[in-house]
Amino acid sequence: MTSSTRPSLDDPALTIPLEHAGIFEPIPLARTERQQEFYGLKDGEMLLNMGPQHPSTHGVLRVVLKINGEQVVDLDPVLGYLHRGVEKIAENSDFHHIISQLDPLEYVSSLFCEWSPVMSFEKLLDVQVPRRAEYIRVLTGELNRIASHMLFLGWYALDLGGITPILWSFAERDEIVEMLAAITGAKLLFNYFRIGGVNGDLNHEFMSRLGDWMSRAGAQLDAGMGLLNENEIFVRRARGLGVLDRETALRMCATGPNLRASGVPFDIRRAHPYSVYPELEFDIPTRREGDSLARYLLRMDEVRQSLRIIDQCLHQMPDGPVMARLPRLLRPRPGRAYSAVEGPRGQYSCYAMSDGTDQPFRLRIHDPSFLHLQLVGLLMPGNLIADTMAIMASLDPVMGGVDK
C-alpha cells in the first residue's frame, strides 16, 4: 500500500464521534506549559483516571495517569476534594477556637497539627510553657507518632496486597488510641494542646495502660514488623522502587522520613530543638538507598527511637502545673511568628501574623504531605500502573493535610 492510499487519521469520516468513544467531557484546554506537556499525547499514549474514590488513595485524591501500555509516562494529581479553607476559617475565629479547626488536617497524627500553631501563638504571646506540660506534649506526641507509623505499616502492606499486617498493627494502634482517649476524651481528633500547656494532666487510667503496654511493646512491635521485614515477596517488591536521591529530595523540599531515607540526617527535633527534646537522648536513623523499602524501614527504626523517648519522659517528668496562667481573651501584640515541629510525616509548620486583635491576621499552615504528594509525579515515570499506589503509599501522604 502506498502512502497516498493509506487513510489519514485526520479524515473527518474516520474520526469517532465523542459520545461513541466513551469521552463525554472535553479534555481540559492546555494553558500552562506543564498542561501542554501533559495533555499533548504522543503515539500510543492514553490518559487513565484514578480516583477520587480509589480504595488506596489514602483519602480523596484523583490522579490522571498518562500511560503507554502498562507503563506510566507521567501523572497529574488533581487536588481540592477535601479543601475546607482552614486558613480563611482561622482568620475568622479566635486563637482558642483555631486549635479544634486544625485537628482534622492530618487526622492520623492530629497532635502534631495542633503543636506547631500552638507553639507559634505562644511565641506571639511570649508565654513560658510549664515543664511538665512540655514533657506531656513530647510523651503524647511520640505515642501519636508510633500510632501513625503503625497505620502506615498496615496500609502499606495492604497497598502491596498483604492483609495480615494491618490486623497486627491495628492491635498496637488501638492500644495507643485508647490510652490517649483516657486523657483527651477522643480517639482521633484529640484537641488536647492548649496555648500555654495541655488540657488536663495525665490520669491513672492513662498511666496504668501505658505501663502495661510499655512492658510488652518492644516485643510486640518487633513481631508485627517481622511480618514484613523478613517477607521476601514484600522486600523484593519494595526494594529499588521509586528511588529518591539526596539532591532531588532537597530540591523538592521533602522532609521527615522521606528525606532521611535519602541520606540527609535532617530532623527538626535535633536541627532546631524545641520543647524538651534537647534533654532527651535518641538517635536520628538515616538510610542511603532512598527507595520504598528504605522509607518503610526508616519509619520502623523511628518507632524504636520513640519508645526510648517515651521511656525517658516517664522517668524524667517533673511535677507541677500543666497550664500557664493566661487570660481567657488573648490579644497578642502585632507581630509575626514561625514555628515548626517534626511530625511522623515530616515538618509541620505554622506562620502566624497578629494585628493586636483576638483573631490572627493570617495563619499559614504548612503540611509535609502536600510536598510529598508532589514527589509522586517525579518518582512515577517509567514504573507500572500497579506501582503507582506502592510508591505513593511509601511516601505516606494524608489527603486531609494535602487539601487543608
Added chain:
Amino acid sequence: MDRAFRALIERTFGDLLTGPVRQRHDETEMRIRPGDVPQVMRTLHDDPRLRFEYLSDLAGVDTGTVFQVVYHLFSVVTPDWLRVVADGIPRDQPRIPSITFLWKGAEWMEREAYDMFGLVFEGNRDMRRIYMPDDYVSFPLRKDFHLPDDASRSPGGGVRPMEDATTPADAAAATSRRTATAR
C-alpha cells in the same frame, strides 16, 4: 537570637535590604523588593557562608494594601529560622519571580499562593489553580473577599442562586475584616 548572623546578613545584602533586619525569639527577618528575589535566594542557597538548602515554607500574605510573599529557610550555619519577606507587591500588578529554578518543590506552594491570592509567579511552568475549580473566579484569602458575593458568581462555588435569598442583607459587612493594621 543569633547576633552574628544578623551582621552577616547585613554585610552580605546591604542595599538589597529594604528595612532593618529584625530578630525575635528564634527568627531572623529580612525584607527585600520582589524583583530581587531570584538574586537573594541564589546567594542564600549557594554562598558557602550561608548554605540555606532547606526551603521550609512559602506563604502569600495580603496586608490589605499590598501583597507579600514570605519565605522561611533553614540552614546548618545558624540555629535561627530565616524569614525573607518580599514586600510591596502592588494589588493591580501582583507579579513576582518564581524560585522554582532553585527549589522545584516550591512549584505547588506557588500554585497555592496563586490560587488563594492571585499572585502570579513568573517562571513557574504550571501557574494554575490547585485547590479551587478551574472555573472559579475569585481569590479566597484576599482581605477584600466577601464569601456570599463571590462564591455565588462561580458555578463551582457550591452556592445555588436560591440560597442567596436567605443571606442577611448586611452579610458582606459582617464577613469583611479590618485591614492594614498588621505589619
